[in-house]
Amino acid sequence: MSMFEQLANRDRVFEFLAPAASPVDVRHGPILYLEDVNVSFDGFKAINNLNLTIDDGELRCIIGPNGAGKTTMMDIITGKTRPDTGSVWFGSRHNLLTMNEPDIASLGIGRKFQKPTVFEALTVFENLELAMAADKRIFPTLTAIMKPEYRDRIDEVLDMIKLKTLRDKPAGILSHGQKQWLEIGMLLMQKPRLLLVDEPVAGMTEQEMERTAELLTSLAGKQSVVVVEHDMGFVRSIARQVTVLHQGSVLAEGTMDQVSNDPEVIKVYLGEEA
């Protein structure tokens, strides 16, 4: 096709017109879209015809017994694992299956792992500073200046994660729960559109759980949040929409009440606990 014909074809966006870091297109509602995804490891089907849609600004909880494919699903979204078949879209413009991990991260998908890792010798403020989206090559980092707008951004996140009073304290003195919040704060510094949060309340006290619930619900609306959690009480306290995974596919979807009354769900998951 000649250049002229390409330009005359008006129903598509051309590569050279759409830079890789173009904004996520959420005009049609969903920010994340998984269709007919299949993954198998040595014959074991970890993900089996998975279909899942997350709307922009939504807070979604994903539950399911061990081996239901929750972590594998996260791995697919972040580009760590490639599915055998299916398609994964971020908004309606970005095909995540054609991108690598750093590109997906810079597109605005942040992931929090189960075990919090913060830099213990640095202060809470400095932890957030390092996580901030910036030019991370050697010389720009060496000559980086703390501009007022960066400071404001960090303080804003400090407010959100409720660690303002501990701003200049080393992260090493934080409690387990506070470290989890700091880790979420570090994710927020990268200005993600979609947050993937893996078991945020593991090992937390009741009180810390409550504050985590508050934090995650306050994020929804601005960011889309996907929470994978085992703790049913916690899920009940934050969930508007719950998706139950079982053997690599969606077993049920709906509000917590709908889901917990679903006989299938009770059989495979809640039944085990009851």
Next chain:
Amino acid sequence: MTSSQNWLFRPFQERSTQIFLGVLITALIVVTFLHLFMPQDSALHVSAYTVTLLGKYLCYALLAVAVDLVWGYLGILSLGHGAFFALGGYAMGMYLMRQIGDRGTYGDPILPDFMVFLNWQELPWYWLGFDMAWFAFIMVLLAPGLLALVFGFLAFRSRVTGVYLSIITQALTFALMLAFFRNEMGFGGNNGLTDFRDILGFNLRSDATRLGLFIATGIALALGYIICRAIVTSKLGRVSVACRDAEARTRFLGYRVERVQLFVFVISAMLAGVAGALYVPQVGIINPSEFSPLFSIEIVVWVALGGRATLYGAVIGAILVNYAKTVFTGVMPDAWLFALGALFVLVTVFLPKGIAGLLQKRKKAENDDDPATAQEATA
């Protein structure tokens, strides 16, 4: 810590830098004054011998600062920094050898004595250019810097860290020592380079030159300290600490850990080279024993004694240990290594953060007594 100032000016805002530079400059002035203006027979007179001895301590202090930069802030325990020190020293030594000219024992206008002795007919290619001071001074930075660049590139790219890296650095300096012991290398074999006459036209044996070298070393230490402080107070310094404590996590945040390590390592090697270059004209000799693994380990002991990740701790440690060494080896030479070992054990057990940790503790105690700061802490 998170100043909005230009990164080069940032160090001067730190209280520790101000105190350090103040003490260092005062010491330089006082020693100079006591050396020049006190009568020879006065108790306060500082002899040329003492001036040179102090200059040697300052060289060691700069070397210790270089080691603290990579060990304290980046978590790379280099047991081979003596290699960079010695390379800088050899570059300077080669310049000083060429300066001897035809005043050597054999009177050859170009070839150093040891080459005439070995029946060499012409100067090896790598000795060319060392008759020019500017070339030699560039090589003082370049030789250790290049070695660190190649070595670091290979090691950090393969993600060699921790004790394995320490062992490799140890092997590096040991290999270089064996190589420099060989006469065929053209660096004077186990005798090394010595019998220097003058530097930049000044007679090395005159008291004025010795004082000049001492002051130059003091200035080099101040500059080296400021460079290191500028790095550790920059965002890059905080990234270094992040690499030290959680390397994988830092990588996950988007920083190229191996490049951070390489950058800091090369800077540190160059500083060590400068220390070596200033050391050689003051002690009057450079030989392969500077490459010995034992010396490199000793440097690490200075830093550990003084306190890691403070920079000024490294200076205190280097000066104190070497002063103790001077005293001990004079009084009872056989006991020195035992004394060093005992000192190391005692400090590790009772002062895990070294002497600098003790200073910080006292300062903190003072601050806690101050109601204003105490209130701030609880607020």
